[in-house]
Each structure stands twice: as structure tokens, then as C-alpha cells.
Amino acid sequence: MKKWALPLSLAAGVLALSGCGNSEGNVIATSKAGDVTDMELYAEMKDKYGPQMEQALEELMQKKVLSDKYEVTDEELDEEVKTAKEQLGDQYEMFLAQYGLDEDGFKEFLKLELLREKAALADVEVTDDEVKEYYDAWQPEINVSHILVEDEAKAKEVKQKLADGGDFAALAKEYSTDPGSAENGGSLGWIDNAGRAQFVPEFTEALGTLKVNEVSEPIKSDYGYHIIKITEQKEKGSFEDLKDQMTEELKQSKVDATASQEKLDEEMKAADVKVEDEDFKDAFKADEAAPTEETLPTEEGTTEEEPAAEDDAAATEEAK
Structure with missing residues (x-):
């Protein structure tokens, strides 16, 4: 499985909802007894889901900081979704439903993952000889x-x-x-x-x-x-056709979870991130102690094959 195969949580849902554009005071539900605004809902969620909301805050800020320096195109997101559909097959819709996401929400999650990946690979260098050697051993x-x-x-x-x-x-x-x-x-x-x-x-x-x-x-x-x-x-293309792909894969092989987290921490520090809400004063501190959890597929192959549907995960575990 690919690296998008990460454990999803309430934070992923909040990340997806962040694109809806609600502002302070927006009414999101009405009744004869009174209305509910986005800010009331936010306060209720903060009270009930503190740790998850803290994670969501971290992810939203990471997305803002990394988007200021790196770009993820619509074409890249479409390709990631295509890969997910190929790997999950008939279980794709079940996968989305399991985490309360539609495809747009899933793309929001994927965008952050790709931004993190681009940051992690930004300083990694490989030579043409290394890429050619990797290609020769590569199997389709x-x-x-x-x-x-x-x-x-x-x-x-x-x-x-x-x-x-x-x-x-x-x-x-x-x-x-x-x-x-x-x-x-x-x-x-x-x-x-x-x-x-x-x-x-x-x-x-x-x-x-x-x-x-x-x-x-x-x-x-x-x-x-x-x-x-x-x-x-699948057919193995020529070296020239696959050179860019081989280069990216080789770079990815040189970056582990610890190195990725260190680069992310570096980017956040450079952006001078400050938390103004006392309820979230410990946000961003936990990341300094431990790297982000990853699997698959994974690739990945697998890390944990987890966001994959449960049957898919069981199949992989039995084959291991």
C-alpha cells in the first residue's frame, strides 16, 4: 500500500471539513428552539474531542505552512486517488465510509500526506548512477x-x-x-x-x-x-520513460519516519508557529517526541495496511 494508508481519525474528518469555508457566527442548523452556529459546534467538539481536535489543529497548520512552500497539483491528487482505487478495488467505497469521508475529503487528507512527502524529499539527492542501478533492479x-x-x-x-x-x-x-x-x-x-x-x-x-x-x-x-x-x-518501460519515477522512489527509500518528522518539525519551526488558544497549548509538542505513525501499503507495501478495508488487511497479514 501507499503511504496514504495511515490510520485515519476524527482529525482527518476535521481536515476535510476545513475546506468548507465556515466563518464565525455561521448558522449550520436551525430549529424553533434556536439555532446552532459553527462556533457552538466548534466549542462542543473541543470539549468532547480535545486530543483529536489538537491533532486536527496540527494537521491544519501543517497544511498551511507546507502549502506556502510546496505545491500539490490536482493531477497528483487524482493519481493518488486512482492508485487507491486500484489497490482497494471494490472495497474503496467501504474504505471511505469507514472513516466518514467522501472523495473530496479523502483528497484533503492525501494533499497533506503529499505535502509532507515533498518536504521530506526536498533535501534528498541521488546520482544518475544510483538511479540507473535502481532501475536495473526494479520490477514492474x-x-x-x-x-x-x-x-x-x-x-x-x-x-x-x-x-x-x-x-x-x-x-x-x-x-x-x-x-x-x-x-x-x-x-x-x-x-x-x-x-x-x-x-x-x-x-x-x-x-x-x-x-x-x-x-x-x-x-x-x-x-x-x-x-x-x-x-x-505490467510492462517495464524504458529508463528514460521511468527516470523521474525511479528518482522519486529512490529518494523515498532514503527517508525514514524519523527523518520525515525532523524535516516537518524544521518547517514548522521556521514558520514561527504559535498557539494562541490555551486549550491547545500543548499542540505541536507531542510531534517533537515521536515520529508520525506510518505503515503499508507501506509502501506500502505495507506498513500497517490499515486504512485499507479490514479484509484487505487480513489478506496481507496471512500472506506475510
């Missing part, structure tokens, strides 16, 4: 399915059924003990170059040897026995 996206069973005897039985012409998806639904992927005919979805590393070594190694539509022999891991199939593989 593959669409992977697997059937996970508990013991070798069952694995051999399933393997024989496949050899006799059995349908992989149907056998996955019947035999696989990985509930998330079994429901989808064994599909784990599209796995990118970095995502291959999310699996246990035996699984990752098998991915590097299989051809499209070739079915593996039973692969033993701590989770049981996997029968793996690559159903599709």
Missing part, C-alpha cells in the same frame, strides 16, 4: 493471487486439482484459509516493486521466479503452504 507491478492451506498434504491436493484444470479462483474460495483474499478468489491485488518486500522471504522469492499465469509449487512459510499465481504483469 504484478497482480498476485494465492491459496493458503495449513499443511503440505492439502497443498499437494490443491496443486493437483489445478494441474487437472481446476479454476484457481474457485479453489481459493473453497480451500484458502486466508479469509480476505479467499473471498476475492485468492487475489492480493496489484503489488508494486516496493510492495514485494511486505511478504515473508519465501513468498517474495517465489514472486521473482514466476511467469504470468504460472502456478508455483507449494511454498512453505510460517503461515502454512502458499500456492501462488501471477495473473498479470
Whole structure:
């Protein structure tokens, strides 16, 4: 999964709502008994959801500070949404509903993530030789399915059924003990170059040897026995076509969560951020003690595969 696969919270919802443009005194609900204004709602939320509102304040200020220095285009946001839809498939709408977001709200969340990423990568440098070496080792996206069973005897039985012409998806639904992927005919979805590393070594190694539509022999891991199939593989473009993408991916590989948080703290300090509301006087202090939580996909592969729908997360965990 990509880095957008982060735990979402009330703060994400507040971040999304920040684009609505409410100002002091706006009436947001009416009744014969009286009206409710945005400021009343704000006060109520601050009282009930203090820590989450503090997080929302941090995210809103980060967005303002980083937007003043870095730019995220509509095209970039559309591409991130496209990637999310490809990775989550039919679970995309469930994912949005799980966190109370519509697509515009999700884009607001993604915008902050991309701004953080641009800040973290701003000072990272890579050479042309490093990029070329990375390209040579880089592998294109593959669409992977697997059937996970508990013991070798069952694995051999399933393997024989496949050899006799059995349908992989149907056998996955019947035999696989990985509930998330079994429901989808064994599909784990599209796995990118970095995502291959999310699996246990035996699984990752098998991915590097299989051809499209070739079915593996039973692969033993701590989770049981996997029968793996690559159903599709994207073409690997030329170095010139992929150079910009390779450069960005290589830069990302050189930045960890600690370095990202340090760069974010640096940007906030340079912006001379001050908290005027005493209720939020401790905002921005917690970030100095610990880096932002990240996963996946993740990429990511996965960090925690969490914002992904629960079944998708379960599938990944079983395959690891």
C-alpha cells in the first residue's frame, strides 16, 4: 500500500471539513428552539474531542505552512486517488465510509500526506548512477493471487486439482484459509516493486521466479503452504520513460519516519508557529517526541495496511 494508508481519525474528518469555508457566527442548523452556529459546534467538539481536535489543529497548520512552500497539483491528487482505487478495488467505497469521508475529503487528507512527502524529499539527492542501478533492479507491478492451506498434504491436493484444470479462483474460495483474499478468489491485488518486500522471504522469492499465469509449487512459510499465481504483469518501460519515477522512489527509500518528522518539525519551526488558544497549548509538542505513525501499503507495501478495508488487511497479514 501507499503511504496514504495511515490510520485515519476524527482529525482527518476535521481536515476535510476545513475546506468548507465556515466563518464565525455561521448558522449550520436551525430549529424553533434556536439555532446552532459553527462556533457552538466548534466549542462542543473541543470539549468532547480535545486530543483529536489538537491533532486536527496540527494537521491544519501543517497544511498551511507546507502549502506556502510546496505545491500539490490536482493531477497528483487524482493519481493518488486512482492508485487507491486500484489497490482497494471494490472495497474503496467501504474504505471511505469507514472513516466518514467522501472523495473530496479523502483528497484533503492525501494533499497533506503529499505535502509532507515533498518536504521530506526536498533535501534528498541521488546520482544518475544510483538511479540507473535502481532501475536495473526494479520490477514492474504484478497482480498476485494465492491459496493458503495449513499443511503440505492439502497443498499437494490443491496443486493437483489445478494441474487437472481446476479454476484457481474457485479453489481459493473453497480451500484458502486466508479469509480476505479467499473471498476475492485468492487475489492480493496489484503489488508494486516496493510492495514485494511486505511478504515473508519465501513468498517474495517465489514472486521473482514466476511467469504470468504460472502456478508455483507449494511454498512453505510460517503461515502454512502458499500456492501462488501471477495473473498479470505490467510492462517495464524504458529508463528514460521511468527516470523521474525511479528518482522519486529512490529518494523515498532514503527517508525514514524519523527523518520525515525532523524535516516537518524544521518547517514548522521556521514558520514561527504559535498557539494562541490555551486549550491547545500543548499542540505541536507531542510531534517533537515521536515520529508520525506510518505503515503499508507501506509502501506500502505495507506498513500497517490499515486504512485499507479490514479484509484487505487480513489478506496481507496471512500472506506475510
